[in-house]
Amino acid sequence: MFRSLSTTVRLFLLLAVVSGLVYPLAVLGLAHLLFPAKSQGSLLVRRGRVVGSALIGQEIIRPRYFWSRPSATTPVPYDADASNASNTAPTNPRLVADIRRRLARLEHADPGAHGPVPIDLVTTSGSGLDPDISLAAAAYQIPRVARAGGLPVRTLERLVSAHTERPPLPFLGPPVVAVLPLDLALHRLYEKEQKGRR
């Protein structure tokens, strides 16, 4: 009995060291060596400061920019230290109420918009940190952004297309538009324009 107890403890500690220290540290080292940027979280740096991650969405609800999807994280939307989903069931009346509220907000920002609203623009994502919107959601916002930002629709379409990510095989997943990189590019465009106007 004592022998098997001692074997148990010794083997457990050995395997714990192998799988809990040696293995993760090996992955860590190799990851840093091979993929220095990606292993650190694909951070976006602007003027020497981290402004976000290319993989993590941010709450953006300015009319001049493309909006992200609604987020269910608390206390603030897109809290990347507290990922969460709304967990609202399809039959939950709150779902319809939430969507109505978001529809109203969209309409408020862009009274002229017509046509049905793409579903991802009025529903929260699984992570609460969805970095992307659908092509339709981007297209839906182009008229508003063009009007509010004073940019030609053609320019915005090109910009959206440049930030569209398509999976290597079409059936793996849908094409999406990365919002934060898109808006940062847009931001640069506005800044350039401002500088030019000055």
Place this chain on the structure above:
Amino acid sequence: MTTALFLLFSILALTFLLALPLGLYAARVFAGERVWTSPLLAPLERAVYRLAGVDPANEMDWKKYATSLLLFNFAGFLFLYLILRLQPLLPLDPLHLGAVPPGSAFNTAVSFVTNTNWQDYAGETTLGPLAQMLGLTVQNFLSAAVGVTLLLPLVRGFVRHETDRLGNYWVDLTRTVLYILLPLSLVFALVLVAQGVPDTLTALVRAHLVFPFHEGAHLVRHQAIALGPVASQEAIKILGNNGGGFFNVNSAHPFENPTALTNALETVAMLLLPATLLVAFARLARAPGTAVALVIATLLFFIPLALLSAHEELSPNPRIAVLSVAQHPSPRLAGGGNLVGVDDRIGAVGCALFATAATATSTGAANCAYDSMMPLAGGVNLFLMQLGEVVFGGIGTGLASLLAFAVFAVFLGGLMVGRTPEFLGKKIETFEMKMVSLSILVMPLVVLVGTAVAVLSPAGRASVGNPGPHGFSEILYALTSPGNNNGSAFGGLDAATRFYNILTGVAMLLGRYWVYLPLLAMAGSLARKRTVPVGAGTLPTHTLTFVVLLAGSILLIGALNFLPALVLGPGADQALLMTRAAHAALVRRAAP
């Protein structure tokens, strides 16, 4: 749906393409033979045995094997519990997250030791890098290997005869970890990093927002981005059918599952080891025909259920349909369908297939909010778990339970061909029937009684997050998942209460060991028997007829018990969705 078909079949094709060579490799590993990784790993293996005082040649009978397993798991439980409770005293907790409360620590320790990985906590706000690595990652490896140590003695029980030796627990465990889980995880972790999964010892990065925003009266200028050793844990979490996420939202988190490609690969990786073990079984039991029959029976459930789930997820929600919202399937709409709780890069189809794989295996990972899935798609999750985790099932445990069902099927089928039943050359007699009955039929009892207790007690009802029959589904899910060591959840239910910590903790323990011990005892009894030669009068287990018999037994004996509960949960939920929709459509038509 074409996308779903393409994605599903390429996932399955890739799974079996990889499983074939891996399975043959694994069979050699389990048989103790030399493999091409031996030059690197054999010295490590020998060192482990020497330091731990293991004599690899010393085989055990089923009782010794079971005792070793229980002791080892208890050691793992204590170790993890202490790490969680003593987090403030240990290094590498840069955010000073504090000790995990006792109820949660108990639940989590049980959960990770039993390969359930049910989580009542949010990873990023509860655990620092040390607890994630030395606490959880360790158990991700060891609990996955434990499943193999059920399958191996069982297979030996069938193959060997007139002996009571079923193998050496320590050797089976060590070889599984060293030769199979570690190399695979290392490769997969690096693939994930290449796609964007981070791997750091930093726990948090503060980003300065370019677009600050107001939340209430408060101006939000920063975004705190949680990081950590994600890739190393993600790889074994998926490969080892563990499913406990680094982050709260599990594989829906862009850091756990950053692209459509990682999503597909993670789906494959969940199925990979269960499929690998089917191949290894074919080789070890010298029963390729039976293994093929098991695969076909498995796919007979998996494929239709995956497609049903995808179909439901792509169906527009009738309640949203009355609003001015576009939700019909289209690539421009991130695939369309039910995107509530689904990230755009994953889409409704990606969510449905991932969910099917996660609940068909015992992984329990989630790449979307299962609670927000359409009623029948959520029902598919429940149903797959309630089948007893035999459709693929957990690593080892799934195949072992499937073999247990095969024993059932053979019992009925054997009688129907006029012989007292035999399977893989062993007579199925009273003792085997007792053990198989115990292992298969206790799970429904645990789940049903647990659910009844929860719905009748105020504490159980208080945690419910959604009204109507969906609330019932949440409770049913909260017992079904731990009872089958799956670990996925309908997240709307608040499981971080004393009531659910205890209830799900008990369900996980029963779900694990009450399946494990009887099957091991059966292996012991089988090994002692003579091998019966196969003749024309023997019930063949490699025919389509047997597949039908097996699938029928799984449905009639395994799943029929849950029909009332499924009708009152997802069934009623779906009925509600449809009838209200009909009503709403009527209202709309009446008003021009």
Place this chain on the structure above:
Amino acid sequence: MSRAVPADAHGWTLVRPALLDSLRKLHPRGQVRNPVMFVVYVGAWFLLALVVRDLATGRASLAGFTAAIDLWLWLTCLFANLAEALAERQGKAQAASLRATRQEVRAKRLAAPRHDAAREEVAGADLRPGEIILIEAGDVIPSDGEAIEGVASVDESAVTGESAPVIREAGGDKSAVTAGTTVLSDWLVVRVTSEPGATFIDRMIHMVESTTRRKTPNEIALGILLVVLTLVFLVVTATLYAFSWYAVHTAAHSGQVIGLTVLVALLVCLIPTTIGGLLPAIGIAGIIRLMRHNVVATSGRAIEAAGDVDVLLLDKTGTITYGNRRASAFHPVGRTSPAELAEIAGLSSLADDTPEGKSIVELARKSVPSLASALPPGATLIPFTAETRMSGVDLDREHLRKGASDAIRAHVERSGGAWPEEMDGIIHKIAAAGCTPLVVARDARALGVVELRDVVKSGIRERFARFRTMGIQTVMVTGDNPLTAATIAAEAGVDDYLAEAKPETKLARIRAYQKDGYMVAMTGDGTNDAPALAQADVGLCMASGTQAAREAANMVDLDSNPTKLLEIVEIGKQLLITRGALTTFSVANDVAKYFAILPAAFVAVYPGLGVLNIMGLSSPAHAVLAAIIFNALVIPLLIPLALRGVRFRATSATRLLRRNLWIYGLGGLVFPFVGIKLIDLLLTLH
């Protein structure tokens, strides 16, 4: 056939007493033995209590529904009891016809084991093992025993059904006597071997009455499955109450929590009552089917084992061939003329009463019509012994012998004669053709060979082929030399043969098969067969066999017909198939019952669940009632099948499984949908 069964035993005459039995079986002590039906029984009492309560509290409409369900629960119990009672009645009828032969007899007890010792008259029932009795012509043998002195012809028709008298004599394989048989001529001194009330017939009666009581291993394993299913469904229905409570009070806020009556009805519908109710009857029916073939099994287990048999060891003589080899040719050697050989062979066989001996005389007469019809006076008969392995006649000056070639050769050489060279060639040729060579010698001169030919039974070859498709090997056991054996084996189409078999080689062969994991069945009758009979998984002993053989075997064939083994295997398989088929049917029935009861129970809470009422049943109450009525009626509907057994066809396991899965699996799924719908239509008629 079916001598032991009165003609009406399986007709309707048994139904009335069986119905009474089934009422009597409603006693709790009887019900508790069958766990599945006990649940129904408890449910029936429970609902009865509910009816009383509802009547007392003035809720008559509720009581009406409950009473209707309750009535059908009681009927379900009765039907299950009826199945068992019918089978038991059939068994009792068998036993009764056996017992009729067991009358009260007086015995003549001897003071010493000599027929002329002092005798005293005692009751046959008082005899103890070891006591010596004398039985004379006209006496009924009072107890099983072993003849130790004397020879007598005995009428054993009471036990075996065979009307021709048999010879019983002291020593050898014909020494066992059976209680209940009658000595026709001469006398026997017999040592009693059985306890009072434990004679062969007593045990047979007891077996028929009680095999039924003991469960076989396979029955126990199946019983476990049924009990566990019952337990699980008990939990399913009990927890459903909680789920329904949640649905009504928390989720939907409408409708009513599922009623206890409906819950009990659902439980009874879900638990495997069909197989649970019929299981005892199936087992008894298997034993009775054996009895119809005049075979008595010492345990139900033996019948199951018969279904599993992989190897049949069959005696050549009597099973594969007609048993009597006939002389077909004379082969003279050297200077011997055909007529001389025929004459000497005929003379040496004149006193030989065996069929073989007679056939030699017959053949000899054809070539030597003048052959004497009786031995000359002064001739001495030399009987066949296992030691000399030859027989013959000693005349005044001549010694005539016939026998196996090696025995005669030894005899010739001992007598100073020479063994003709061409003899071996002839013997070899005859043996190679599957015939038996019998060498004839006159003093020291070997004259030639008589060829004895074996005749293989017609149809046996086809029968073995069927066994082969079922995966059963047939092995012919014979004392013949390997060459002869091989030829007959080929002619009969057996898979293997055991030549020059001695009891030890038989035993060794059985052990070898068993070591490889095969189940072996064999027939035997001699005392020296006893070890092999005991070793075999299924040992079938002829009723004419010795006491030791009968003790060692686990089945006794009253007709002493070795071919019976083939039927026994089929009966064994049929028994298992019937169990498996009805279990599958029973479990598959649950699907339709769910579809009847679940929508009925919950449509008031969630109207949308009405879509599950795919049978379009008229009302919730009717749906529940129709399901429970179907569940009850299916038992009496299947009683004939349970008693008769599922039809068995000798074919491969795959085809058998496919066929039974279609009939009982798919049938079990579909049939209740039709049945419940029909019952619902009938319910709405009035």
